[in-house]
Amino acid sequence: MNHDSYPDTYIRDILDGVKTIALVGASANTVRPSYFVLKYLLSKGYEVIPINPGQAGKEILGQTVHASLADVPVAIDMVDIFRNSEAAGAVVEEALRLPTLPKVIWMQLSVRNDAAARLAEDKGLKVVMDRCPKIEYGRLSGEIGWTGVNSRNLSAKRPVLKSGFQHRGLATSKSPQD
Amino acid sequence: MTDRIPGFSTLAIHAGAQPDPSTGARTTPIYQTTSFVFDDVDHAASLFGLQAFGNIYTRITNPTTAVLEERVAALEGGTAALAVASGHSAQLLTFHAMMTPGDNIVAANKLYGGSINQLNHSFKSFGWNVKWADAEDPQSFADLIDDRTRAVFIESLANPGGVVTDMAAIAEIAKARNVPLVVDNTMASPYLCRPIEHGADIVLHSLTKFMGGHGNSMGGVIVDGGSYDWSSSENYPMLSKPRPEYNGMVLHETFGNFAFAIACRVLGLRDLGPAISPMNAFMLQTGIETLPLRMQRHCDNALKVAEYLDGHDKVSWVSYAGLPGDPNYAKHQKYMPKGAGAVFTFGVKGGYDAGVAVVSNCEIISHLANIGDTRSLIIHPASTTHRQLTDEQKTAAGAGPDVVRISVGLEDAEDIIADLDQALASIKG
Numbered sequence: 001m002n003h004d005s006y007p008d009t010y011i012r013d014i015l016d017g018v019k020t021i022a023l024v025g026a027s028a029n030t031v032r033p034s035y036f037v038l039k040y041l042l043s044k045g046y047e048v049i050p051i052n053p054g055q056a057g058k059e060i061l062g063q064t065v066h067a068s069l070a071d072v073p074v075a076i077d078m079v080d081i082f083r084n085s086e087a088a089g090a091v092v093e094e095a096l097r098l099p100t101l102p103k104v105i106w107m108q109l110s111v112r113n114d115a116a117a118r119l120a121e122d123k124g125l126k127v128v129m130d131r132c133p134k135i136e137y138g139r140l141s142g143e144i145g146w147t148g149v150n151s152r153n154l155s156a157k158r159p160v161l162k163s164g165f166q167h168r169g170l171a172t173s174k175s176p177q178d
Numbered sequence: 179m180t181d182r183i184p185g186f187s188t189l190a191i192h193a194g195a196q197p198d199p200s201t202g203a204r205t206t207p208i209y210q211t212t213s214f215v216f217d218d219v220d221h222a223a224s225l226f227g228l229q230a231f232g233n234i235y236t237r238i239t240n241p242t243t244a245v246l247e248e249r250v251a252a253l254e255g256g257t258a259a260l261a262v263a264s265g266h267s268a269q270l271l272t273f274h275a276m277m278t279p280g281d282n283i284v285a286a287n288k289l290y291g292g293s294i295n296q297l298n299h300s301f302k303s304f305g306w307n308v309k310w311a312d313a314e315d316p317q318s319f320a321d322l323i324d325d326r327t328r329a330v331f332i333e334s335l336a337n338p339g340g341v342v343t344d345m346a347a348i349a350e351i352a353k354a355r356n357v358p359l360v361v362d363n364t365m366a367s368p369y370l371c372r373p374i375e376h377g378a379d380i381v382l383h384s385l386t387k388f389m390g391g392h393g394n395s396m397g398g399v400i401v402d403g404g405s406y407d408w409s410s411s412e413n414y415p416m417l418s419k420p421r422p423e424y425n426g427m428v429l430h431e432t433f434g435n436f437a438f439a440i441a442c443r444v445l446g447l448r449d450l451g452p453a454i455s456p457m458n459a460f461m462l463q464t465g466i467e468t469l470p471l472r473m474q475r476h477c478d479n480a481l482k483v484a485e486y487l488d489g490h491d492k493v494s495w496v497s498y499a500g501l502p503g504d505p506n507y508a509k510h511q512k513y514m515p516k517g518a519g520a521v522f523t524f525g526v527k528g529g530y531d532a533g534v535a536v537v538s539n540c541e542i543i544s545h546l547a548n549i550g551d552t553r554s555l556i557i558h559p560a561s562t563t564h565r566q567l568t569d570e571q572k573t574a575a576g577a578g579p580d581v582v583r584i585s586v587g588l589e590d591a592e593d594i595i596a597d598l599d600q601a602l603a604s605i606k607g
Contacts, residue, residue, distance in 0.1 A: 154193060158197040
């Protein structure tokens with residue numbers, strides 16, 4: 001995969017295909033980006049499991065925080081990494097030791113570790129780096145256009161409204177809350 | 179849509195505008211409402227905390243205006259845009275997000291007269307200083323940038339002089355000093371020139387002009403190029419520092435490459451308030467759908483009119499970059515080869531009085547202070563738009579006593595020329 005530029009279809013397939021997301025580096029601070037993303041993904045119907053050793057055993061947004069990926073009692077579809085690029089390497093290695101391999105490794109905006117990405121891709125995982133799933137979901141659903149952001153999506157189809165006012169699903173395919 | 183990259187005309191019609199999700203209306207409805215209901219208190223809290231995308235109040239976002247914003251962002255190749263009440267308020271919010279008292283803007287001396295006033299006078303009361311560089315000498319920008327410079331500000335195609343600015347050279351200088359380059363692209367429109375491709379970080383428009391194109395609605399826009407690293411210094415605290423307005427949120431960290439547009443919206447527009455009306459946003463985005471067609475005809479007509487004036491014995495000079503002998507011709511070919519715009523100046527023999535005579539005697543060309551209308555427009559800047567400037571500033575801004583500015587419209591070129599012909603004939607002597 002060329003990690004400088006992802007086709008929309010690649011991102012859309014990932015966001016459509018995963019259900020359980022482990023969010024590494026989740027913060028309980030309500031103005032941190034990791035809190036935003038956790039809250040947003042929950043509102044879109046994903047099961048999001050916060051990972052943060054300092055918060056282990058506590059809850060963020062009603063979700064029990066675990067100290068590490070290995071402590072998560074269910075299979076994880078996607079690991080979303082809110083750590084710096086170097087630290088992301090160890091997170092990927094930990095993910096690749098899980099009994100059930102995740103399908104996707106996602107590194108947040110400004111996080112990029114090409115060596116770790118190769119390790120994951122060699123095991124058949126999909127990798128996204130230097131992107132935010134909240135922004136990508138908002139972009140592909142068209143929601144982000146409400147804030148004047150260039151979604152780069154054109155469509156003459158009527159958008160799908162999901163439950164709740166002002167909530168849209170992904171524009172052309174089923175979203176996880178269906 | 180597949181991953182194919184759509185062309186400019188397709189974006190001008192479709193960008194930002196899917197059918198209305200509630201009704202299926204194909205044209206974007208005018209959401210003439212001040213406010214939007216919340217699902218529940220948690221949803222409201224998410225919106226106020228910038229944690230969810232959605233609408234609260236039309237001063238901050240509106241679904242009709244959002245279509246205009248996304249469309250202009252797409253046409254300029256930006257990451258996001260913010261539409262506001264006028265081009266002037268776009269400038270106010272842009273610099274509000276960058277400046278603290280004592281900072282300065284290094285600006286080209288060839289700007290729209292209203293912008294020169296805004297920078298010289300109104301901004302000074304905020305403690306924002308301006309230093310004027312020679313629009314035709316990129317090195318003069320380098321000489322003026324200092325530790326307190328927070329922006330370089332130029333027009334891609336300067337109003338009213340027909341000067342094409344050497345954007346790439348100035349962008350290189352700004353980049354070397356880590357100062358963002360702000361380009362007003364009103365006169366060229368993204369159809370002729372996309373400043374982000376030449377190194378601009380922020381692009382501004384008065385949408386009132388060629389973008390809307392029909393002289394019926396005021397509007398302005400700020401386009402975020404997504405290229406400037408606001409966290410690379412301590413100079414842009416609105417973007418790189420925790421904001422007390424949002425409980426300590428850091429906007430650049432949170433919104434990445436569209437943080438500037440967000441800062442202008444959630445700090446500038448929220449607190450200073452120059453919101454565009456949904457009705458005007460609708461009129462402007464409808465105009466933009468035909469921008470490629472109109473802009474090409476504007477340029478084709480302007481070239482014919484410029485060629486006619488260039489050969490007229492009562493005209494001493496014509497400053498139109500589209501004329502092969504013009505000093506700006508090479509830059510026009512480099513930056514905007516499809517056309518040199520539709521606004522230019524010419525000098526009439528007989529000075530101030532002759533200028534007044536020409537604008538007074540036109541029959542179908544309207545004497546008024548605007549540009550970028552379907553109609554041809556004419557003005558004598560020395561007696562109107564640039565009246566407040568000193569004689570020295572007028573000449574520096576390309577608005578000396580003999581200067582007449584024309585904005586060539588979409589009428590038949592032969593009729594525009596015939597009208598100018600009889601108006602020029604009215605000059606005495």
